[in-house]
Amino acid sequence: MAEIFSLEYPQSLGVFDKYADAQKAVDYLSDNEFPVQNVLIVGTELKQVERVTGRLTWSRVLMAGAGSGLWLGLFVGIVVSAFSEGSSFFATVLGCAAIGVVFSVVFAALGYGATRGQRDFSSVQKVVATKYEVLVEHKFLAQGQELLAKLPGRDPFAV
Structure with missing residues (x-):
């Protein structure tokens, strides 16, 4: 290539x-x-070139983590419920969504906490x-x- x-x-x-x-x-x-x-x-x-898109705060980081975890959890819940028998569709989807939110919020908090305030802004970059x-x-x-x-x-x- x-x-x-x-x-x-x-x-x-x-x-x-x-x-x-x-x-x-x-x-x-x-x-x-x-x-x-x-x-x-x-x-x-x-x-x-780096375009700064906003200020990062704990609340923004945790809300973004919750949002991404919710979408991932919903997707996993729908896939799991499509292949499982006997369980309630809504219970499976909601359970996976809740687990996704919890894990994503925890990982977002750990990641943001590891920066120790050295990068309190979000941005996009391109060459x-x-x-x-x-x-x-x-x-x-x-x-x-x-x-x-x-x-x-x-x-x-x-x-």
């Missing part, structure tokens, strides 16, 4: 500030019969590229450069 993300002697056709611009360049190459199966778009100059380089197999470099030189709106002095 790793071979699909590699080229033999890759050469740079250009560096773009936006992914849409790199995609436009490759689309232009494709429209002009360039063998685009020999092209890679590589995100470079990676940075991690983003700030540049996008279009690479091409070395034997197609001249053809790709010639075509991209004709790309409408392309800076003729760009790499």
